[in-house]
Amino acid sequence: MSKISKIIDTAVKVNGSIDKKLRLDKTDEQFYENHVVHTDNDKYTYESLTETASFLRKQVPFKPVIGIICGSGMGAYWNQGCLADALDGKIQFPYEVIPHFPRSTVKGHVGELVFGYLTGVPVVCMKGRFHYYEGYPLWKCAMPVRVMKLLGITHLIVSNAAGGLNPNFKVGDIMLVKDHINLMGFAGNNPLQGPNDDRFGPRFPPMNTAYSKELIIEAKKVAEELNMQDIIHEGVYTCLGGPNFETVAELKMLSMLGADTVGMSTVHEVITARHCDLTVFAFSLITNLCITNYKTASNPNHEEVIDVGKMRESVLQLFVQNIVTVIAKQANK
Ligand SMILES: O=P(O)(O)O[C@H]1O[C@H](CO)[C@@H](O)[C@H]1O
Numbered sequence: 481m482s483k484i485s486k487i488i489d490t491a492v493k494v495n496g497s498i499d500k501k502l503r504l505d506k507t508d509e510q511f512y513e514n515h516v517v518h519t520d521n522d523k524y525t526y527e528s529l530t531e532t533a534s535f536l537r538k539q540v541p542f543k544p545v546i547g548i549i550c551g552s553g554m555g556a557y558w559n560q561g562c563l564a565d566a567l568d569g570k571i572q573f574p575y576e577v578i579p580h581f582p583r584s585t586v587k588g589h590v591g592e593l594v595f596g597y598l599t600g601v602p603v604v605c606m607k608g609r610f611h612y613y614e615g616y617p618l619w620k621c622a623m624p625v626r627v628m629k630l631l632g633i634t635h636l637i638v639s640n641a642a643g644g645l646n647p648n649f650k651v652g653d654i655m656l657v658k659d660h661i662n663l664m665g666f667a668g669n670n671p672l673q674g675p676n677d678d679r680f681g682p683r684f685p686p687m688n689t690a691y692s693k694e695l696i697i698e699a700k701k702v703a704e705e706l707n708m709q710d711i712i713h714e715g716v717y718t719c720l721g722g723p724n725f726e727t728v729a730e731l732k733m734l735s736m737l738g739a740d741t742v743g744m745s746t747v748h749e750v751i752t753a754r755h756c757d758l759t760v761f762a763f764s765l766i767t768n769l770c771i772t773n774y775k776t777a778s779n780p781n782h783e784e785v786i787d788v789g790k791m792r793e794s795v796l797q798l799f800v801q802n803i804v805t806v807i808a809k810q811a812n813k
């Protein structure tokens with residue numbers, strides 16, 4: 481693993497609260513090696529992830545209770561305007577300064593772990609995530625979930641940008657994920673593959689209750705309060721490896737299988753989260769409609785995914801903020 485030679489710690493005063501950003505003073509020469517080598521021997525041990533968590537804990541004076549993964553539809557690509565930017569008393573760790581952390585390789589992807597307070601609740605946000613199509617195995621894509629668990633979170637909020645397969649969905653709508661289809665798992669690829677460490681969770685974790693029913697009910701209430709009820713749906717997400725978008729025949733098949741949205745993330749994060757007993761809430765922002773006929777000539781593209789995310793920026797922030805408040809209230813009962 482790479483050595484962190486010197487970390488620069490910049491403190492900036494924003495709106496009366498101190499924001500800290502940590503960065504390396506030089507390029508990490510082992511970046512490429514760290515990104516490319518993925519043998520089974522490289523798999524994270526409980527001990528190595530504990531090292532990562534201790535590094536972060538030493539520099540963050542509070543314990544986050546909720547982890548939030550900000551995907552492509554929630555500002556992972558923006559320097560400003562992501563939910564993570566709105567935290568109070570932020571402490572930001574670019575992924576490259578965190579021991580054992582993978583690097584974001586998607587062009588324009590920010591790649592930061594941001595600690596701070598959201599409506600007074602201590603949280604940790606991933607600004608950008610790791611995808612299988614970047615060349616990372618699923619266990620590596622999902623490793624931050626275990627780090628956040630070791631840091632003390634009890635709940636995980638996962639957002640993703642996804643294609644809408646359900647014909648009732650429109651671009652800009654939000655689907656609360658009630659279940660997923662682990663297609664990559666059907667092909668024998670799973671983030672929990674390999675020796676199981678019982679300190680994280682059981683060898684054979686159940687997945688029939690992966691998404692908290694209670695939080696879905698609460699999220700619907702939040703949506704009504706925010707007058708968002710017309711754009712909220714509930715449904716099934718499925719993840720493909722990417723990076724290409726799907727063919728018409730593939731989308732027809734996925735629709736028959738019962739998928740309502742299609743993306744390239746989330747499932748392996750949720751499996752890892754449930755394995756270590758985190759309560760999970762997830763939603764898809766519908767950034768494009770899946771094309772299930774041969775007459776449509778337009779193509780899905782990543783730019784429209786980002787544009788729709790920007791369009792929904794403020795409403796999604798409010799939505800997540802209110803859900804965080806609900807979770808914190810439940811925890812304090
Ligand atoms: O799932 P997130 O990271 O939100 O992003 C989705 O959007 C990207 C494709 O435009 C892919 O990364 C896909 O997974």
Ligand SMILES: Nc1nc2[nH]cnc2c(=O)[nH]1
Binds near residue numbers: 643742768
């Ligand atoms: N696989 C997949 N991922 C997406 N992310 C955003 N839109 C899409 C899509 O249509 N398909």
